Amino acid sequence: MTATPAQPYSPSLPRAHRPRRRLPRTPGPVRDAFTLMGLPLLAALALPAAFAGGGTRRWFGGRAESQRAEAQAAKDAAAAAFYELDTAQRDLRISIETITAVDASPAARRAVADFDALGRRIDEASHQYINAVDAHDLDRDDLEASAASRARSELTAAKEELGRVKQELDRFTEGLGPLLGKAETQLARLAPAVERARQALLAASNALDSVRATGLKADGLAARLAALSPELTKLNQGAGQHGVPQTLERAERVTRGAEAVRVEAERLPERAAEIDHRLVSLRTRAQALTTRSEQVEPILSELRRRFTVACWQDLQRVPDVAAENVRQAETKLAEAQSARDEQRWADATALLSTVRALLNTTDEAVSAAGDRLHRLNTVQKDPQQEIERTRFAIRDAQRLAMAGRNTPDPRHARPLDDAVSRLERAIATLDGRHPDYWHFLTETEAVRRAVSRVVSEIREERGAGH
Template sequence: MTAMNGGGTRRWGWGSGRAENLRADAQAAKDAAAAAFYELDTAQRDLRISIETISAVDNSPPARKAARDFAEFGSRIDHVSHDYITVVDSHDLDRDDLDAGAAARARAELDRTKGELERVKGELERFGASLGPLLTQAENELARLAPAVERARQALLAASGALDRVRGSGLRADDLAGRLAALSPDLTKLNEGAGQHGVQETVQRAHRVVREAEVIQGEAERLPTMAAEIDKRLSSLRTRAQALHTRAGQVDPVLSELRRRFSAACWQDLQRVPEEAERSVRQADEKLAAARKAREEQRWADATSLLSTVRALLNTTDEAVKAAGERLQRLNEVSHDQTAEVERTRFAIRDAQRLAMAGRNTPDPRHAAPLDGAVERVDRAVASLTGRHPDYWHLLTELDAVKETVQGVVDQIRQERAGGGR
């Protein structure tokens, strides 16, 4: 039986209402399966972003396993997606001649496919939830990336600015410029991004660039001050060398008086002082000239090293020249009256002996023996002053040695008592 409807015809028959209901149910099942398919696809794409984030940052065994597991999920998703598409393509729910049996079969297969899609989606979501710690760690690393790269760029910019200012003041700073230029490849890789070089490597590179650039900037900013300090040291050491040259010329008269008034033992170790002083001052002058040249050529490290050598030479010479004058002064004093020096030494011994006996009935042999020996050394030194030209220098050196020994005993006693010993 047919019925006219707007000039067309439509098949009518027994149970046509039931067929239409089944068609509607099948269409609803198709829509639900389509929604499940879309949700699974969305979940897969979202999780792929998470896996890519983890893989970009983390190369640990758990991260590699997560990537493998996701690839396996991809195969399963491809399978259920293919099944879904096949089912949809095999049922034309818009056919006019769709009967009740075809609609029922379509609904059943679409419901089954929807269930598979939802089951895989559930498993995928549980897998995604298990990646929480890995993903959090990776996101934290990524959060460090952009600021780290920006800090590196800013550090390079600051170093370049400091270098420009230094050059503007007339200093070349060639070494610093070379070190800054050596960072250019790193800057290129930072600009190429973590996608090409990896997040961890990029962050580490950024930190390294920051450290190097900050060192360069600091050295550049200190360079004018260092240059001024080198200029000041050049002037000061030049003045000192000139003064020492004058003082070194006064050693010969001192030695002449020592030879005239005292025995050879009192001055023979000083005989080479004038010659050595002259040689040292000459060497200092040569090193100063080399340091000035290094300063003019802005070889800062060489200039600093040369100035340190000059200072050491002048210190040694100054001590030798000073020793000759002090020797004459001390010998003059002791030759007029050795009693005062001897008594100072004996007083130091007695003071140490009182300390050793404090709180004791008998002295500790470890303290008594060196103190008794000190008394004997003083007596022998005084007794050695015989002849027309006594060896006063021997007396002085012996008394100095005795005082050093006594001080050692005093220090030992105090340390023991401070530690609770007796």
């Protein structure tokens, strides 16, 4: 009998389908004879004379044995193909589970559906293989050549089908590359992200402890840190329960929140000192503005005495507005001090910003009165300086408009001509007995602004042309 080739072990095959090596069956009379002679049975089987008796089959040569060997080789090849496909499917299932743990996109859902369909194809090919193995016992002593040939044919067909399905699986696996790479990247980020969140929470807690040791309460920061505790609990429960994307997002959110608490806690002593400094500074400024606002009334008296109503009527309420603003600023300063004492840092900061805005407004109003008197004195003494300043601006714009041209662009010439006329009209207002110097000053300022706009337009157009 031709020796049966060894079949590779496959953990996916039932025990009943694993190959068995059998010894040839020795005819009863021969076995009994050697037993009576006291010879061991295995030694007796080695004697060629034992195979010459009646009732034994031929062990070597013959068409049946050749067909048996070919069938056994086909069986071994099919088993190897089955094992290879089973291993690849297991590896692919791990990849699919990795993707589904991370990705809920339509592409990921399609991949899962395609994997399920491919799994059905694998099951069909596997059943074809198992049925072919179960249908033929290649170890039978009386195996006929036709049965062996049929077994070889069915096992070869099963192997080829397993190979085709394996090719489909390989193509599918290759197409999963981008999705799998993205999923593995997120999984690689998971553990470090969770650890950063934990370390950030610990650092924030330590910073709060240090701040409290200096006598600062930091109750608001402590409340914000406590609000992150449920998020830490979910992080500790793991991505298996809450999902990888959600866990990554939660870890980043916890990290940002804890970092903000830590930074504010570390800066809190500096912030307290800054608020103390601003309280002193703004209180001093309010006192100085109170003194300055008292000087507005004498300035208004001089304006009323020397200039027309139009030159000072918009300043009439400056003393009252300044006094009211200073009073409100002092009230807000007291509230800010109280908030500082109670360590309500955000309230103290907001109140100090309000005080600063009130004092800025008061400063501008008080300065406007003095600035008005100074400008009116200057133009009353020598209006020609203001006139020449404005004419120079117009002439400079006219030269720019004519640069490289024989005639100016009407879009530029028209507003420049209007500026000349407007300046002449403003100059004419100075000829009366009681000139409105403030109107004159506002007109010349308006002319210069109009001329400046024309200059900007010319330069922009030429810049775009280049």
